[in-house]
Amino acid sequence: xxxxxxxxxxxxxxxxxCGAARMLLTKKGIPFQDVNVAADPVxxxxxxxxxxxxxxxxxxxxxxxxxxxxxxxxLDKSGExxxxxxx
Numbered sequence: 001x002x003x004x005x006x007x008x009x010x011x012x013x014x015x016x017x018c019g020a021a022r023m024l025l026t027k028k029g030i031p032f033q034d035v036n037v038a039a040d041p042v043x044x045x046x047x048x049x050x051x052x053x054x055x056x057x058x059x060x061x062x063x064x065x066x067x068x069x070x071x072x073x074x075l076d077k078s079g080e081x082x083x084x085x086x087x
Contacts, residue, residue, distance in 0.1 A: 004030065004085045010047040011057040012038035017069040018057040024072060030085065061085060 007025060009032050011018030025032045037044040037056060044054075051058040051065045059066050061084050066072060075081040 005062040005087070007032035007085070008035060008060040009033070009057050010035045010037050010043075010051070010059075012036055014038075015056050021057045021059060021069045021072050024069075024076060028076070028081075 007030055009018065009021055009025070011021070011034070013036065022032070022034065035043060035047070037047050047056075047058050048054050050060065053065075053067075055068065057068050059068065059072050061081075064084070066075060066084075072081070075084065
C-alpha cells in the first residue's frame with residue numbers, strides 16, 4: 001500500500017466499539033491517530049464539531065467523517081475502506 005490518508009479515531013478507553021474499531025484498523029495494518037476524548041472537553045468539542053455527533057467512536061479518513069464502528073466495518077467488508085484510504 002502506498003501513501004495512505006490519515007485515519008483518526010476519537011473515542012475513550014471504556015467503549016467496546018472504540019476498541020473494535022482500533023482492533024480492525026490494527027489488524028489491517030492501518031496506522032491511525034487515537035484521540036481519547038473522555039477527559040478533555042476541548043477535544044470532545046472538536047470531535048463533535050467535525051463529526052456532527054456526540055457519540056464515540058467517531059472515525060475520520062483524511063477530513064471525511066465516516067461515522068462509528070458499524071460504518072467502518074461495513075466499508076471494510078465492501079472493499080470501500082481500502083479505496084477511501086488510497087484516494
